[in-house]
Amino acid sequence: MFGFANKASEEKASWSARLKAGLARTRAALGGGLGALLGRRKVDEALFEELEAALLTADCGVEATQALIEGLRARARKERLEDGEALKGALKQALLELVAPLERALEAARTRPFVIMVAGVNGSGKTTSIGKLAKWLQSQGLSVLLAAGDTFRAAAREQLAAWGERNGVPVIGQAGGDPGAVVFDAIGAALARRIDVVIADTAGRLPTQLHLMEEIKKVKRVAAKALPGAPHEVLLVLDANTGQNALAQVKAFDEALGLTGIVLTKLDGTAKGGVVCAIARQRPVPLRFVGVGEGIDDLRPFAARDFVEALVD
Amino acid sequence: MLDNLTARLTRIAKTLRGEARLTESNIQDALREVRVALLEADCALPVVKDFVAAVKAYALGEEVIGSLTPGQALVGVVHRELTRLMGEANVGLDLAAQPPAVILMAGLQGSGKTTSAGKLARLIAAGKKKVLVVSCDVYRPAAIEQLKTVASQAGVDFLPSAPQDEPLEIARRALEHARTRYYDVLLVDTAGRLAIDEAMMCEIAELHAALHPAETLFVVDAMQGQDAVNVARAFSQALPLTGVILTKLDGDARGGAALSVRHVTGKPIKFVGTGEKLDGLEPFHPERMASRILGMGDIVSLVEQARRGVDEQQAQALAEKVRRGRGFDLEDFKAQIQQMKSMGGLAALVDKLPAQLTGSINPAQLHDDRQMRRIEGIINSMTAQERARPELIKASRKRRIAAGAGVPVQEVNRLLNQFEQMQKMMKQMRKGGLARMMRAMKGALPGGR
Ligand SMILES: Nc1nc2c(ncn2[C@@H]2O[C@H](COP(=O)(O)OP(=O)(O)OP(=O)(O)O)[C@@H](O)[C@H]2O)c(=O)[nH]1
Ligand SMILES: Nc1nc2c(ncn2[C@@H]2O[C@H](COP(=O)(O)OP(=O)(O)O)[C@@H](O)[C@H]2O)c(=O)[nH]1
Ligand SMILES: [Mg+2]
Ligand SMILES: [Mg+2]
Numbered sequence: 048m049f050g051f052a053n054k055a056s057e058e059k060a061s062w063s064a065r066l067k068a069g070l071a072r073t074r075a076a077l078g079g080g081l082g083a084l085l086g087r088r089k090v091d092e093a094l095f096e097e098l099e100a101a102l103l104t105a106d107c108g109v110e111a112t113q114a115l116i117e118g119l120r121a122r123a124r125k126e127r128l129e130d131g132e133a134l135k136g137a138l139k140q141a142l143l144e145l146v147a148p149l150e151r152a153l154e155a156a157r158t159r160p161f162v163i164m165v166a167g168v169n170g171s172g173k174t175t176s177i178g179k180l181a182k183w184l185q186s187q188g189l190s191v192l193l194a195a196g197d198t199f200r201a202a203a204r205e206q207l208a209a210w211g212e213r214n215g216v217p218v219i220g221q222a223g224g225d226p227g228a229v230v231f232d233a234i235g236a237a238l239a240r241r242i243d244v245v246i247a248d249t250a251g252r253l254p255t256q257l258h259l260m261e262e263i264k265k266v267k268r269v270a271a272k273a274l275p276g277a278p279h280e281v282l283l284v285l286d287a288n289t290g291q292n293a294l295a296q297v298k299a300f301d302e303a304l305g306l307t308g309i310v311l312t313k314l315d316g317t318a319k320g321g322v323v324c325a326i327a328r329q330r331p332v333p334l335r336f337v338g339v340g341e342g343i344d345d346l347r348p349f350a351a352r353d354f355v356e357a358l359v360d
Numbered sequence: 361m362l363d364n365l366t367a368r369l370t371r372i373a374k375t376l377r378g379e380a381r382l383t384e385s386n387i388q389d390a391l392r393e394v395r396v397a398l399l400e401a402d403c404a405l406p407v408v409k410d411f412v413a414a415v416k417a418y419a420l421g422e423e424v425i426g427s428l429t430p431g432q433a434l435v436g437v438v439h440r441e442l443t444r445l446m447g448e449a450n451v452g453l454d455l456a457a458q459p460p461a462v463i464l465m466a467g468l469q470g471s472g473k474t475t476s477a478g479k480l481a482r483l484i485a486a487g488k489k490k491v492l493v494v495s496c497d498v499y500r501p502a503a504i505e506q507l508k509t510v511a512s513q514a515g516v517d518f519l520p521s522a523p524q525d526e527p528l529e530i531a532r533r534a535l536e537h538a539r540t541r542y543y544d545v546l547l548v549d550t551a552g553r554l555a556i557d558e559a560m561m562c563e564i565a566e567l568h569a570a571l572h573p574a575e576t577l578f579v580v581d582a583m584q585g586q587d588a589v590n591v592a593r594a595f596s597q598a599l600p601l602t603g604v605i606l607t608k609l610d611g612d613a614r615g616g617a618a619l620s621v622r623h624v625t626g627k628p629i630k631f632v633g634t635g636e637k638l639d640g641l642e643p644f645h646p647e648r649m650a651s652r653i654l655g656m657g658d659i660v661s662l663v664e665q666a667r668r669g670v671d672e673q674q675a676q677a678l679a680e681k682v683r684r685g686r687g688f689d690l691e692d693f694k695a696q697i698q699q700m701k702s703m704g705g706l707a708a709l710v711d712k713l714p715a716q717l718t719g720s721i722n723p724a725q726l727h728d729d730r731q732m733r734r735i736e737g738i739i740n741s742m743t744a745q746e747r748a749r750p751e752l753i754k755a756s757r758k759r760r761i762a763a764g765a766g767v768p769v770q771e772v773n774r775l776l777n778q779f780e781q782m783q784k785m786m787k788q789m790r791k792g793g794l795a796r797m798m799r800a801m802k803g804a805l806p807g808g809r
């Protein structure tokens with residue numbers, strides 16, 4: 048439509064060659080980490096650009112990255128920061144100020160039964176996180192019951208049942224069936240057995256699937272019917288591999304359910320989960336836990352300082 | 361936040377009208393916007409940098425045709441290049457091997473391997489082939505059970521395996537089983553793994569060596585961020601990949617990971633996943649993907665073109681484009697809705713369009729995000745066939761779709777009406793009435809000449 052589509056093929060080779068070279072460069076940069084980049088270097092434009100690149104490649108997003116870098120420039124000017132180390136320190140501090148408010152522990156002992164509902168997109172790690180969370184809660188001296196509210200995905204109930212077995216905790220579920228009914232039953236069972244915490248699994252869903260967003264709202268309403276005040280915690284499970292869509296996920300699930308916490312999974316990989324910076328700016332829902340592996344012990348309460356260190360190093 | 365690229369460019373392009381050639385200075389701002397748009401779509405930074413540099417190199421010195429602004433001309437270059445880089449449309453599976461042709465699935469945890477295996481099995485079995493599936497995922501609880509269920513849904517045979525088996529043993533046994541029982545295709549599901557998990561990457565390389573797959577498919581989540589570039593590189597170094605499946609495109613992620621993966625692996629994106637059910641697998645359309653990543657739909661760009669005042673010659677070119685494209689179907693309509701969602705400004709724009717163009721589209725509704733989501737929900741509840749041929753949708757289908765989307769049947773009717781209007785508008789354009797319409801519109805539009 049713009050009339051000059053012909054030149055393209057001739058230059059194909061050069062473009063891919065250029066791309067390869069570019070990738071090799073970033074690989075080197077990534078391998079060395081920011082620590083190696085900065086050292087005693089003078090504060091100059093190139094240095095800011097490298098910091099910017101580090102934030103962008105960690106999925107911080109354009110808006111949050113620009114705000115952080117602008118703040119850093121102002122500070123470097125005002126405080127006459129001289130070398131790379133000082134600049135990096137200032138960046139870490141800014142990041143920490145940004146994400147520290149998200150560090151708020153889950154208090155599951157404040158009422159009984161404490162009902163936790165777990166939501167998120169497909170494959171983010173909900174069921175696995177529930178398995179780990181059950182272990183963590185038991186280690187706090189709390190008894191746990193799981194509700195197999197994912198009645199859609201093939202073998203979802205069996206997957207949760209396996210985690211129940213590993214933890215030695217009961218799992219309430221029914222073949223097929225309605226997720227609301229499962230959660231209702233589970234809360235009833237917890238009341239009868241005087242169990243401290245109920246964790247309800249749900250099927251993964253994308254916020255574009257309106258009927259499924261309605262369905263999960265209903266699950267929440269049913270929980271409240273079974274026990275006034277429930278659910279006491281609504282956790283969104285986010286995959287650290289996710290890019291800027293994570294922010295849209297937080298907003299959509301928050302609007303549908305009123306989130307009280309986030310679990311960020313798969314931080315044991317190479318993805319840094321920098322989108323948390325954008326979340327902290329735009330929809331600061333507390334980040335309760337991070338997932339660092341597929342094993343039962345691979346769950347950690349979110350520690351802002353550690354997160355920032357990993358993001359910048 | 362997901363500002364539409366075209367909208368962004370409109371802002372800067374205004375000042376640049378009337379220049380004859382693309383120069384370093386008149387495309388600088390536009391290039392910056394392209395960079396931002398690609399980054400917000402999650403294309404990996406190094407890929408973006410080099411892409412922008414390459415586009416700049418092409419664009420410099422290009423003639424600015426007709427009344428296009430340099431910014432517009434640049435979008436053209438960007439869109440064309442991005443489409444080209446996305447690769448071929450519709451590259452199917454190559455199963456022309458000595459049977460059983462093996463397909464090996466690989467990817468990160470939760471990317472959609474098992475579901476995609478089920479979808480592929482169903483597709484291949486529909487082509488009258490005898491398909492066997494087997495799971496080498498001995499790690500994730502109930503992973504084998506999941507594949508078993510999926511296989512029965514797909515109507516294909518499932519070879520049992522157990523968590524205490526060795527993945528390599530399972531693979532060898534499955535191959536032997538498939539050979540002796542004359543299966544045409546053996547689909548092998550594997551556990552999700554991190555690219556930095558050396559033992560697990562070794563394992564899948566061994567599986568590959570034992571199975572000699574005809575297809576080794578890398579399954580990527582369309583929501584993946586910057587790290588896609590590193591993960592794809594690691595997988596393609598460990599395995600000779602033959603293709604990519606991009607899953608969860610039914611979401612609203614822009615899907616920039618597709619560009620990252622495509623560029624690191626150089627392999628074709630063979631299918632996209634568009635739903636959790638087994639019919640949610642579709643061929644890949646490079647041009648749609650490029651538009652999605654850039655955040656510009658066809659209609660959106662048409663409207664933008666109109667707004668900036670297009671002369672007759674380009675109007676013809678646009679009409680030509682519409683004519684060449686397949687018929688405008690509900691899938692396109694959905695894509696448009698998705699684009700619109702990311703640009704609130706469109707409501708205001710539609711407002712200004714003459715009524716015969718917009719038909720029953722109510723701008724207030726367009727502005728309403730929930731309404732758009734509802735429309736998407738309805739379209740998502742349709743089968744691929746219904747999306748392509750909306751005339752199939754009669755009363756009983758309407759009821760099913762309404763139930764699936766959780767809306768009253770009237771909503772489905774309303775959507776179909778809107779779609780019909782939109783289709784009429786496209787048809788009018790196809791008949792070459794566009795130039796006339798554009799002329800009529802110019803007076804009504806801000807910024808038109
Ligand atoms: N909406 C949508 N969901 C999908 C799509 N593909 C897969 N899923 C869902 O994503 C989740 C993960 O899919 P799986 O097929 O189990 O992924 P996997 O890669 O096998 O996961 P692991 O074996 O756990 O690593 C499930 O809830 C699927 O239903 C898709 O195209 N669209
Ligand atoms: N490496 C890693 N894998 C994880 C983590 N959390 C979950 N997973 C894996 O991600 C995949 C999807 O997890 P699952 O709990 O089934 O997700 P759900 O669909 O949201 O319930 C599984 O293969 C899990 O083993 C984590 O923190 N690290
Ligand atoms: Mg699950
Ligand atoms: Mg799987």
